[in-house]
Amino acid sequence: MRLICFATLLSLACVPAAHAQSQVKIGSASPLSGPSAHQGKDIENGARLAIDDLNAQGVAIAGKKVKWVLQAEDDGSDPKFGTAVAQKLVDGGVVAVVGHLNSGTTVPASKIYDSAGIPQISPAATTPLYTHQGYKTAFRIVANDDLVGRVLASYAINTLKAKKIAIIDDRTAFGQGLADQFTKDVKRLKGAEIVSRQFTNDRATDFNAILTQIRARRPDVIFYGGMDATAGPMLKQMQALGMTAKFVSGDGVCSEKLPQLAGSALGDDKVVCVVAGGVDAPLEAGMAAFADRYKKRYGMGFQTYAPYAYDATMTFAAAMRAAGSSDPAKFLPALAKIKYQGITGTIAFDANGDLRDAALTLYTYRRGQLTKLRVVRDSVN
Structure with a gap:
């Protein structure tokens, strides 16, 4: 076990860096400024609500309690900012990314996540190119x-x-x-x-x-x-x-x-x-309950993508639990074959990372x- 040492005036004490193993950081990338900021904030809010729920429920990995953390970044709907944000998230130690909103930022950012081996689920980007680049880390939970x-x-x-x-x-x-x-x-x-x-x-x-x-x-x-x-x-x-x-x-x-x-x-x-999504009658009550919770938490109704950002975050957590690890290399295979019942429907991916049986x-x-x-x-x- 790695040790971290703290020097004091009277002694030198070494303590285990156990907390470094107990934090799971998920990234959120979307426009938080500019004309689409309301849609981008919707994504962040949905992901943050999921993070709050994971912590409140004490969701553990391999029997060990973890602290779930969200790192939210603003890509400004700009491809250049998108790649810079992607690198910032990678450097910040995220193990998964919910984002981006726009296809124009999602596609170039996906190359950076793939190079780092970090899975990405877009709750909004619809261009077919995103999931047809051959990247095993690229997924989406909306129709293309x-x-x-x-x-x-x-x-x-x-x-x-x-x-x-x-x-x-x-x-x-x-x-x-x-x-x-x-x-x-x-x-x-x-x-x-x-x-x-x-x-x-x-x-x-x-x-x-x-x-x-x-x-x-x-x-x-x-x-x-x-x-x-x-x-x-x-x-x-x-x-x-x-x-x-x-x-x-x-x-x-x-x-x-x-x-x-x-x-x-x-x-x-x-x-x-x-x-590019939606719920049938059996899921409408769950979506209505989510809408109520969202409004109570943020003081307004959600725009479009918050439920999908919520489900993307929860899908990552389900894959980590299935793999017994928050190491992307270990839970990525579990993510590719996941079958998770979210508020937006059943989340399962095809060979490209597209959502199976996608609804509109x-x-x-x-x-x-x-x-x-x-x-x-x-x-x-």
Whole structure:
């Protein structure tokens, strides 16, 4: 056993460094500043709630009580910051990472975690590239863009009866990737024409030029690949231009904050979005209980990703308990074959690290409230 020695004026005493063995540090990486800070803080809050529960329950590893610790870092939704944060977490001694939020930060950070042998579970990133790089350390507990794009394209054509569709993306890995997949599936399904493809960026606030071009094409549906921070102002400018097209998007737009960002432009049943996750009826009571606990702990409702960050943290703990070790090299194999019942559903991974039997939830907004339409697990017919 390693000894730590403390010198005093009167003596030199050596004591066992036992506490160094009793701490398990898990990292959380997400934007805690910038336009997506509310979503990033949601991830941190969900992970922290799990850490609190693990400590309150006295969850042990190999029969030994441990102190669970969260190290939360701000990646600013920036790929460069993301890699710097990843290295900081590795250097800080984390044994697992919950994050990141954005696909653009998740992918470059995943290389650093893989090189260090540290497993990563993203509660939000949906780009298929993340889990198709060959890294054994990369996992996610939400559906990827292949399924999201397929569901949204099918819903736009078969349910909204769109004949003309315009597409905008924010040029991020997430936004462009989702828009590309949506485009691919619209073409595959047929029945609707893509009349315009436009681009912006994730920091933009003025969309009048591209919306004016789109308005001239009279689309039934506008698809947006991006986040709520830009979708809100975009909806306001659509309203100012008299545009009545339905607005369809992914989980970056499905948030409790969108009504504040869009104001009266949100309307009822105007926006349809999908969360890359969701619970069926048997799990709704558990999710409602989590929502109540979250609100009591933080004084507000969760945005989107807190339940998935919570489950990611708990899944790590379950893998460590199954392996009898918090050493990543030892619990990583247990994580790859885990079957954990979380509040968001059964968590089990395929060979790539993607969630098996992934669910999606379609939402709209009514009277300023996010309103569930349905949960799907394959495609909308």
